[in-house]
Amino acid sequence: MAILPIHLLGSAVLRETAQPVEAFDDELRQFIADLYETMDTALGVGLAANQVGVARRVAVIDADDQRFAMINPRVVESGGATTSAEEGCLSIPDAFAEVSRPERIVLEAQDEHGKPFRLELGGLVARAVQHEIDHLDGVLFIDHLSTLKRQLLVARWKKDHKGQGPTWIPSPEESEATS
Ligand code: NI
Numbered sequence: 001m002a003i004l005p006i007h008l009l010g011s012a013v014l015r016e017t018a019q020p021v022e023a024f025d026d027e028l029r030q031f032i033a034d035l036y037e038t039m040d041t042a043l044g045v046g047l048a049a050n051q052v053g054v055a056r057r058v059a060v061i062d063a064d065d066q067r068f069a070m071i072n073p074r075v076v077e078s079g080g081a082t083t084s085a086e087e088g089c090l091s092i093p094d095a096f097a098e099v100s101r102p103e104r105i106v107l108e109a110q111d112e113h114g115k116p117f118r119l120e121l122g123g124l125v126a127r128a129v130q131h132e133i134d135h136l137d138g139v140l141f142i143d144h145l146s147t148l149k150r151q152l153l154v155a156r157w158k159k160d161h162k163g164q165g166p167t168w169i170p171s172p173e174e175s176e177a178t179s
Pocket of ligand 1: 089090131135
């Protein structure tokens with residue numbers, strides 16, 4: 001396994017639409033193992049392939065005692081109240097904002113062997129899944145904010161992270177719980 005460099009805001013791959021996975025092979029399963037190790041080291045609740053520079057429809061989740069890889073994931077139903085909660089992102093470290101999303105979703109995806117599965121989810125794990133699927137569509141949590149809030153957040157983040165390269169590598173000592 002390997003810890004992969006995480007791309008930061010400004011990296012073009014974060015804005016790419018990830019391509020569907022067709023081959024469920026050892027190479028895919030190795031990649032998923034690396035995603036898990038990277039997410040765990042960064043103490044994230046989710047990590048999408050785009051965030052490690054790979055525009056393929058793969059993400060891993062670890063939230064509310066639910067831990068799974070989702071390949072070619074889709075939200076097929078959403079409902080319940082629209083709730084607002086603070087989100088962050090491993091690609092925009094140290095930035096947080098309230099984001100509104102449906103509280104309950106039905107997820108359909110494939111596992112690392114290509115087997116389809118369906119999950120009814122709510123709360124934090126439903127939020128994490130929506131956040132990661134957004135990544136696969138080139139969407140970041142800041143895109144859900146008003147233009148003014150987004151511009152302020154991005155300006156502050158760029159100032160604080162001036163001179164930082166296009167990626168960072170999580171280490172066990174210096175991490176914070178975000179997705
Ligand atoms: Ni994120």
